[in-house]
Amino acid sequence: MPNVVSKNNPYLPQMGTIREIIQETPNIKTFRIVLDDPEQMAAFRFEPGQVGQLSVFGVGESTFVINSPPTRREYLQFSVMKTGEVTRALHRLCEGDPIGVRAPLGNSFPVEALKGKDILFVGGGIGMAPLRTLLLTMVDRREEFGDITVIYGARSPQDLCYRYEFDQWRAAGVNLVLTVDREFPGWEERVGFVPTVLAEEAPSPYNRVAITCGPPIMIKFVLAGLKELGYEDDQILTTLERRMKCGIGLCGRCNIGDTYVCVDGPVFSNTQLRQMVSEL
Amino acid sequence: MEKAVFLPDTELHEALAALSADAQVWVPAGDASKPDLVRFQRYRPGLSVRLDARSLVSAKEVLFPRSEALLRFVKEKDLSVPAGHRLHVDDTRTVPPAVVFGCRPCDARGFLTFDRVFLQGPYRDPYYAERREKTTFVSLVCRDADGACFCSAVGSGPADPQGSDAQLIALPDGYVLRAITQRGAALVEKIGRGPTAEQIQAARDMLDQAGREMVGEGSLTAMDAAFRARFQDAAFWHGHIDKCLSCGLCTFVCPTCYCFTITDEARGLSGERIRSWDACMFPHFTLEASGHNPRPSKVERYRNRVGHKFSYFVSKYGQVACCGCGRCIRHCPVSVDIRAVVRDLPVQEEVHA
Numbered sequence A: 001m002p003n004v005v006s007k008n009n010p011y012l013p014q015m016g017t018i019r020e021i022i023q024e025t026p027n028i029k030t031f032r033i034v035l036d037d038p039e040q041m042a043a044f045r046f047e048p049g050q051v052g053q054l055s056v057f058g059v060g061e062s063t064f065v066i067n068s069p070p071t072r073r074e075y076l077q078f079s080v081m082k083t084g085e086v087t088r089a090l091h092r093l094c095e096g097d098p099i100g101v102r103a104p105l106g107n108s109f110p111v112e113a114l115k116g117k118d119i120l121f122v123g124g125g126i127g128m129a130p131l132r133t134l135l136l137t138m139v140d141r142r143e144e145f146g147d148i149t150v151i152y153g154a155r156s157p158q159d160l161c162y163r164y165e166f167d168q169w170r171a172a173g174v175n176l177v178l179t180v181d182r183e184f185p186g187w188e189e190r191v192g193f194v195p196t197v198l199a200e201e202a203p204s205p206y207n208r209v210a211i212t213c214g215p216p217i218m219i220k221f222v223l224a225g226l227k228e229l230g231y232e233d234d235q236i237l238t239t240l241e242r243r244m245k246c247g248i249g250l251c252g253r254c255n256i257g258d259t260y261v262c263v264d265g266p267v268f269s270n271t272q273l274r275q276m277v278s279e280l
Numbered sequence B: 001m002e003k004a005v006f007l008p009d010t011e012l013h014e015a016l017a018a019l020s021a022d023a024q025v026w027v028p029a030g031d032a033s034k035p036d037l038v039r040f041q042r043y044r045p046g047l048s049v050r051l052d053a054r055s056l057v058s059a060k061e062v063l064f065p066r067s068e069a070l071l072r073f074v075k076e077k078d079l080s081v082p083a084g085h086r087l088h089v090d091d092t093r094t095v096p097p098a099v100v101f102g103c104r105p106c107d108a109r110g111f112l113t114f115d116r117v118f119l120q121g122p123y124r125d126p127y128y129a130e131r132r133e134k135t136t137f138v139s140l141v142c143r144d145a146d147g148a149c150f151c152s153a154v155g156s157g158p159a160d161p162q163g164s165d166a167q168l169i170a171l172p173d174g175y176v177l178r179a180i181t182q183r184g185a186a187l188v189e190k191i192g193r194g195p196t197a198e199q200i201q202a203a204r205d206m207l208d209q210a211g212r213e214m215v216g217e218g219s220l221t222a223m224d225a226a227f228r229a230r231f232q233d234a235a236f237w238h239g240h241i242d243k244c245l246s247c248g249l250c251t252f253v254c255p256t257c258y259c260f261t262i263t264d265e266a267r268g269l270s271g272e273r274i275r276s277w278d279a280c281m282f283p284h285f286t287l288e289a290s291g292h293n294p295r296p297s298k299v300e301r302y303r304n305r306v307g308h309k310f311s312y313f314v315s316k317y318g319q320v321a322c323c324g325c326g327r328c329i330r331h332c333p334v335s336v337d338i339r340a341v342v343r344d345l346p347v348q349e350e351v352h353a
Helices: A038-043 A085-092 A125-140 A163-171 A194-201 A216-229 A270-275 B009-020 B105-118 B126-133 B182-188 B197-212 B224-230 B234-241 B298-317 B338-344
Strands: A014-025 A028-035 A051-056 A060-065 A076-081 A098-105 A118-124 A148-154 A174-180 A208-213 A236-239 A267-269 B004-008 B024-030 B038-042 B067-077 B085-090 B098-103 B135-140 B166-171 B174-179 B260-267 B270-277
Touching (some): A028 A098, A060 A076, A076 A085, A098 B085, A118 A125, A118 A216, A125 A148, A163 A174, A174 A194, A194 A216, A208 A216, A216 A236, A267 A270, B004 B197, B009 B024, B009 B098, B009 B174, B098 B105, B126 B135, B135 B182, B166 B182, B166 B197, B174 B182, B174 B197, B234 B298, B234 B338, B298 B338
Parallel strands (some): A118 A148, B098 B135, B135 B166
Antiparallel strands (some): A028 A076, A051 A098, B067 B085, B067 B270, B166 B174
């Protein structure tokens, strides 16, 4: 498989250019990046859920999921919440600026194993990014999957990412349930925390896999809610985050016991999470 | 001994100078002002070579420098592109051949931990790999274990050849130098003279003696299950580690600690991406930008260090990530003893009603 992460030097980023920047929310920007070498760009392959390290030379690197789907390869899309040093530097970049990319890294969602199943996505805030790559993969291969329900929430309407795509998702047959934490003028969708809306919607666990990503407190209650609805551990997938440096399983900081989130993750089933040492 | 030479004490400097002709030669040496502060230094004439002394730090930095540039980058002003500059990134490097002369067997064996992680996947670290391929290790069969040493308890020993290309065996007036690998044989050819039958016999006797010696009590190699069973026992970890200062010294003197950080340093239009030693004992090691820290206190951090060496590494690779050199024990400012912690993992405390 052609791979941008160089076999000769996995620390060496591929050079890319920012084609487009979308201001998703007050503190989240989406970057659409094209690799400068057209051959590399054409040969780039990845699976939904895999991540990349973005480089701002002089500041550093951070890890983000590639949130565009492998079915659409005109650019690689990353969404970045302004939180630390590197993300602040990324937010200062402009369209046309050079950027370093080391990708794809990590594991991916088990797309083939999800074929024929009903799917439930439960996302909160920036946690929609890793779900988007899988959601759009399924949208582009719609007939291979059953019902697709998405429960997506944020604090307020302006904190929802990818708002400009919601109509397309619905048009593609996605049952999209949107919620915000409290009432806002003009908001006509659901109001309430994601776990509450999950309990109200109560999608049947029969032949269904739930995939959840969001802030830790949301995940905690979503996992409890899914259990309540009858979902087994191996019917629940989530993604983990850790502080990372190398991204290739060497630098020693993203481990949970003998599991390295950078190479063994970021995607884990709840069964796997339960087998790990409790150091989340 | 197929390939062996005798190196008289009086010709040691001559031999080191000869080896220096086509390689960087690293030897344990005392500082001019502090002759007993022994560390690995590049050989130069007049250096106070101390093969007799245990070094404060291992030869780890020869293959894994405290700090090294992974990449260099330059922004070249160019107003014809939208960004106003072009970025050039360069990872070229030159790695000279090197010889580590007179480390202890534990130090040479310590690199087996590095090899597993840095060479055998899932990704290969080219910086380490290139140095590894060009470095010859000559270890000194160890005859002066102290109270902190425990190499035999981790499956090694004072005459352990693993990781060494050649072995020095000290005799009263010099050393027998014996090749273990092809690379060692190539080095042996360059120095010394043919040993006498008596010297060969004396070296054999000493190797046998050292090979039988047990340094450290019991075995610490099968603690994976005990560690996992103890993971949640807060009282156990507090009891052993409350005195820890989180200074990180144990990791810096350790021949098998390989954790690192990567930082960018830039000035004006150019800069470097630098890899440096880091320590899992520091709070910032795992601190996330959100403020969340999966290992927020020294209890979790020390537990991770013990787990990494005696449980996680074992379950993943079938070997402990510890060479028993004892440096973390010898130099800890508050006398934390990792042997005691690991040995206590499976011990059931008496329950007092």
